[in-house]
Amino acid sequence: MSEPTKMKRGLKNRHLQMIALGGAIGTGLFYGSTSTIALAGPAVMLAYLLGGIVIFFIMRMLGEMAVDEPVSGSFSHYATKYWGKFPGFLSGWNYWFNYVLVSMAELTAVGIYMQFWYPDLPQWIAALICLVVITAINLINVKLYGEFEFWMALIKIAAIVLMIVLGLYLLLSGPLSFPDNFRNIWVNGGFLPNGWWGLAMATAVVMFSFGGIELIGITAGEAENPDKTIPRAINQVIWRILLFYVGTMAVLMALWPWNKVGVDASPFVQIFSNVGVVAAAHILNFVVLTAAVSVYNSAIYSNSRMLYGLASKDEAPEFLGHLSGRGVPVKGIFVSSGITLICVALNYFFPGKIFMYLMSIATIAATISWMTITITHLKFRKYCKEHGKETKFKSPLYPFINYVCIAFLVGVWYFMLQIPDMELAVYLLPVWLLVLWLGYCYRERNHQKG
Template sequence: MERYFPRRRGCPLSQPTMKRGLKNRHLQMIALGGAIGTGLFYGSTSTIALAGPSVMLAYLMGGIVIFFIMRMLGEMAVDEPVSGSFSYYASKYWGRFPGFLSGWNYWFNYVLVSMAELTAVGIYMNFWFPDLPQWLSALVCLVSITALNLVNVKAYGEAEFWMALIKIAAIVSMILLGLGLLFASGQPFPENLSNLWSNGGFLPHGIWGLLEATAVVMFSFGGIELIGITAGEAEDPDRTIPRAINQVIWRILIFYVGTMAVLMALWPWDQVGTQASPFVQIFENVGVPAAAHILNFVVLTAAVSVYNSAIYSNSRMLYGLAKEGEAPAFFLKLSAHGVPVRGILVSSGITLIVVALNYFLAGHIFLYLMMIATCAAVISWVTICVTHLLFRRRCAAEGRATRFRSPLYPWTNVLSLVFLAGVIFFMAQVPDMQLAVLFLPAWLLVLFVGYRCRRRQG
């Protein structure tokens, strides 16, 4: 079976190697791109409905925990910058099954994210072209981004740089424009600010609604850990990865908490509609129609950007799994430019499923994909927390100091694990999310069966 599953970390590679073509500016924007996507621009509709103005707290709490998890991953990635980092670290410090589970779960998670983003592309295109089939928009995006990723890693990085730049400029502009609208009357204390505590109060559905919203909010942060996947292709990872990760917390404060604060102040939370993006609708309601078209372009760019990163990360994860012997050697093949072409084509091909789903179930699948992807993301984050605990224990036993230490170890690990358990619990309390929670143990069982079959073949 070695023909299909090579030996772990020992199979000879008589082929091109991956290139370190991602520069510091690429990594900075990739870190931002992973944090700004459909979960914020479109998925925020459901979180606003659950929590009202207190959705700001939901993003803040979730963001702090994600920052802690990013620091854990960053410590391992700086110490050992490899492609497909999740699987490699879990396998080395925890065991073969956690390595297998984390790698294939992350790949599956990003397949779901890819499907959600392709669905969102169709939704945003319908804002301009109501009669355009969603499946057609999804197909055009899939083919274009797949072709881009087949070129080289620099092409991916450059495209992500510019798409992330568009998102950042738009959010900053939106916040400034929103503040301008709030203070347009010339009053030092704008009347609109009362929207933050009127219409049922700051916590219209109580603490319970806030905690349920926090569970949904976590989808917005899915993908932010992509910075760890880039370690194997980053120039000077010792410097660029810590810089990118340390900036995550203030980005969360500005892009998530700041944006929600402006949106909730501009318009009563219970009047935010569910068509297109809440960003687009609110700007239409305050009489800025041109801004609505600009913002629709931005949210479309955001969806394409996250799909771009999904194709990139999935191909690298399959490559990393193949190097560990946990995926077929078929995925070890690199192009002359160091691109895992087969991983890209297989990952992209599987997301074609969503094109069919959009044909038969247009308008109904986004929330389902979002919730299942959140469950898969929780598995990845739990794996990072536990693997980091074991990593630090190994380092202490060997007397080895790391260069980018996670703060407040091990308390942040414990806090993060408790928080993630709470996310699953509150997802189980929301009717629309219960199917995803039921899916979680079934998916873990599938992974375990797949692992046992792999061991028998090996």
């Protein structure tokens, strides 16, 4: 069988919906929300709302470009075409790096969740098993990946809905009547116990939770009928995410005092254990474990596709641009999966200490991707205007909202500097950009020699 020249368009709308939700509803909500609750208290709901609105506008910018030109590699391709070679090189490799970090954070979370049932099980063993299984699934074909992610995402979404319903039942059937049964939201220091400053810092942290939603753009090269499926996926997924995040936080904050949510387990598991629903705690631990595996699955998928897109532009080694007979970038999967073995080693040597560091560096990398999308969209619309071109899925409030999003992302960097566990990631930002620049210069020099 000769090697195919294109990836297979095997992802349907239901796959795209769940892939986007699966990428964005994971460890950031189920485990990372611990730190955001500590920063903002009940106002964490507002932090998720603000972050979600900004991400929606950025997704609409990406969606306009993806519908106009549905290609594998997504915004790296658009950055090269409409902005320049270095921005394209930077955005592609930065996105890959971002999802490598996300992969590591999710593998770390898998180890943490397994210890809920098996306290003596080393984190690195659980991480290694997850890595092997998910890599095998991704190697078969894109349709199997889509089906696996569909059901994994469906489990955690159904669980979130059930959790909200169960939480409301506990609140409404308890000894207190409305509004006293929701009093935890405004007692213990008020709705903004740490003031607007705490809210701003929490908003910077919650942005990690939204990392992965741009995966819709990555799937454009393998989506059936992208003109219809991509706009539908983007428009439908954002309000669901806001419902899940804001609604879930509202129930959690009402059920238990925000200042008693610890860091030994997911807030979801801890709160339901504390109110006496033991079975629910076990079920929720299974769900948060599923969520972490789901996001790791999406990370391996997107990383291999980004490497394929970079190789097709001659910005990555040529062997990464080869597809299997089933249209799968097998070598890209092995490279992306293999490098996350570093996480297995880190969990072996430093168990329980690396999640927050991985989350903060991944957040910085994600903001670079979002910044690139926002600026590239400005260049894209300028190109369309100059060439009299009309697009099918226009981003609203252009160009005003582009500049608002840029200012917001700069603000995220500033407030990350105010958080001790995250400031190192901001200091590493110029170092990382320099590494990318040197890599780009090395590539250009080799091309000139060739």
